[in-house]
Amino acid sequence: MxxxxxxxxxxxxxxxxxxxxxxxxxxxxxxxxxxxxxxxxxxxxxxxxxxxxxxxxxxxxxxxxxxxxxxxxxxxxxxxxxxxxxxxxxxxxxxxxxxxxxxxxxxxxxxxxxxxxxxxxxxxxxxxxxxxxxxxxxIQEVESQLLTVFIVVAGAALMAALIFAFTLTAPIKALTRTIRRMGKGDLTARVDVQTSGELKELADSYNIMAEKIENFDQSRSQFVQNASHELKTPLATMKLLLENLIYQPDMPAELRAEFMQDMNNEIDRLSGIITDLLTLTQMDAEQTPLTLKTVDFTALCEETLHALQPAASKANLTLDDHLARNVSLMADESKLSQVVYNLIDNAIKYTPEGGKVIVNLHTDSRQAVLSVHDTGIGIPEKDVPHIFDRFYRVDKARSRETGGTGLGLSIVRQMVQLHGGEITVESASDAGSVFTVTLPVRKGDA
Ligand SMILES: Nc1ncnc2c1ncn2[C@@H]1O[C@H](COP(=O)(O)OP(=O)(O)OP(=O)(O)O)[C@@H](O)[C@H]1O
Ligand SMILES: [Mg+2]
Missing domain, CATH: 3.30.450.20 (PAS domain)
Structure with a gap:
């Protein structure tokens, strides 16, 4: 030029x-x-x-x-x-x-x-x-002046190009470094990108994804930890009982029978936990497709209430129901039955003697609404957001008495969600609880 x-x-x-x-x-x-x-x-x-x-x-x-x-x-x-x-x-x-x-x-x-x-x-x-x-x-002067101008311009252009290239590649490099770190197992790695626009969006999305992976990883190891702990407790109890039986051969027959009964209970408890765990992991892996068919929800609630009536009577509770007639929907019957069972079971377990448990079922053209009320101990405000978490129990000592592992509600929520519904809870300490399940009634179901 x-x-x-x-x-x-x-x-x-x-x-x-x-x-x-x-x-x-x-x-x-x-x-x-x-x-x-x-x-x-x-x-x-x-x-x-x-x-x-x-x-x-x-x-x-x-x-x-x-x-x-x-x-x-x-x-x-x-x-x-x-x-x-x-x-x-x-x-x-x-x-x-x-x-x-x-x-x-x-x-x-x-x-x-x-x-x-x-x-x-x-x-x-x-x-x-x-x-x-x-x-x-x-002319020579003009020539040298022009040359100076062009050297300056070319130098500036080169600098600008370098700066531009650097600002463009720096965030990509940062992202690559972070991905490598994460690939090596450091799940806390995050990208710190100062730019704006698409690269920032990319980095932000990456960070959100990394956060989710980290949380997922944490909850998974937490789950394994909790599960092992829960399985260890009944095993330890059984070992203790068994040792007593072994080292006291001349134990009175009555005591021996009682120990045997306790062991049997622990085995039931163990197999209950294992069944729950299997149900959860299968649902996680989506290995249990729903076997949908038209289910008479009213009848299902009645059967469950009937099955739990003895437990309610034993606890000196009034079990009441207001069920709309002929509510039917497309659902997986056994899963739906577990949902209803777990909710009423909890209501009975966490309501002191003389209390009341009421089950309501009503419907409109779009949804069926099941609610389980109780006049029980309620759930403190700070615990409400967690009660659907796996192994979460408000009062560990108390639920051990009642034999709870804290898996019931997480199974319930997962099953409700699989059916495209939702579950909410309203509760406060000593004020009883209301669990409400809303399930869609699909076209042609009713
Ligand atoms: N109706 C209720 N009233 C008061 N607290 C409740 C009620 N339902 C659940 N909870 C609290 O929520 C916790 C979690 O319930 P969840 O059903 O998941 O576990 P669980 O009943 O303890 O054990 P599992 O159901 O696995 O045998 C319970 O331990 C209890 O503290
Ligand atoms: Mg329960």
Whole structure:
């Protein structure tokens, strides 16, 4: 670009010079031709000297053979000249010719030749030589200035490109580093991206995903920890009972029978936990597809209430129900039955003697709503958000008495969600609880 521009500038300046020089050379040639033809060189000497002084250069008159007839510096008279410009015009190839020639190391001269024509014949040439050192210096200056400007511009462009590339790749590099860290097992790795736009969005989404993976990993190990703990407790109890039986062979038969009964209970409890765990993990892995069919929800509630009636009576509780007739929906019967069972079972377990448990079922065109009320111990506000978590129990000591593991509600919620429904709870300490399950009644179900 710089070269192109300086080339343009210098050729424009030279062209201007050429036009001026050629015009004055032509004029001069026309005016001196008659005198030259008449070989009246003396008459020309003064005007030519003046003209040379005006132009700040030197003028030569050359005859048709190329011999210098007059030199305003009086040096070359009588010599033959082979200046290309003069040769060109004398040969008739052109009426004028122009060129720049070096004079010595620093100086250049512009030579301009014009043909002297007399009676239609070329009788010689006028050659004007003017120094162009200044012009060349000016051009060189322009050249160097342009070059400086272009170096600065190119440098700035390069810097800008580097900065741009850096800002673009830095977040990607940061993201790659974090992904590698995470790949090596550091789940706490997060990207810190300062940019905005798409890359920030990408980094944010990545961080959200990383957060979820970390939480998932934590809850999984928590789950395994809790599960092992829950399984260990009945095993420890059984070992204790068994050791008693082994080391006291002469134990009274009654006590022995009681120990055996306790062990049997522990085994029941153990297998109950294992069944729950299996149910949960199968639902997690989506290995248990719902076997949907039309279920008479009213009948299902009645059966469950019937099954739990003895437990309620034993605990001295009133079990009441208000069930809408013929509520049917598309559902997996055994899972739905577990939902109802667990909720009523909890209500009975966590309601002290003399209390009340009421089961309501009603429906509209879109959904069936089952609610289980109790007048029991309730759930403290701080525990409410957690009661659907696996192994979560409000009062561990108390639920051990009742044999709870804290898996019931998490199974219930998962089953309800599998059916596209939702479960909510309203409760407070000592104020009883209401668990409400809403299930969609699909078109054509009712
Ligand atoms: N109706 C209720 N009234 C008061 N607290 C309840 C009620 N239902 C559940 N809870 C509290 O929520 C906890 C979790 O209930 P969940 O049914 O998941 O476990 P669980 O009954 O202890 O054991 P599991 O049902 O696995 O045998 C219970 O331990 C209890 O503290
Ligand atoms: Mg329960």
């Amino acid at each position: 710089a070269a192109l521009l300086t080339g343009l500038v210098s050729s424009t300046l030279y062209a201007q010079r050429t036009r001026q020089a050629s015009l004055s050379a032509e004029k001069l040639a026309a005016s001196v031709a008659p005198f030259f033809a008449a070989a009246d060189l003396e008459a020309l000497e003064d005007p030519l000297n003046n003209a040379a002084a005006d132009a700040g250069g030197r003028i030569l008159l050359i005859d048709a053979e190329g011999k210098v007839q007059l030199d305003t510096l009086s040096q070359l008279e009588g010599t033959r000249t082979s200046v290309p410009e003069a040769v060109t015009v004398l040969s008739g190839a052109d009426s004028r010719s122009y060129g720049i020639h070096p004079m010595n190391e620093n100086d250049h001269a512009a030579l301009c030749a014009a043909a002297m024509v007399y009676d239609g014949e070329i009788i010689g040439a006028v050659l004007i030589s003017t120094p162009v050192t200044e012009l060349r210096q000016a």
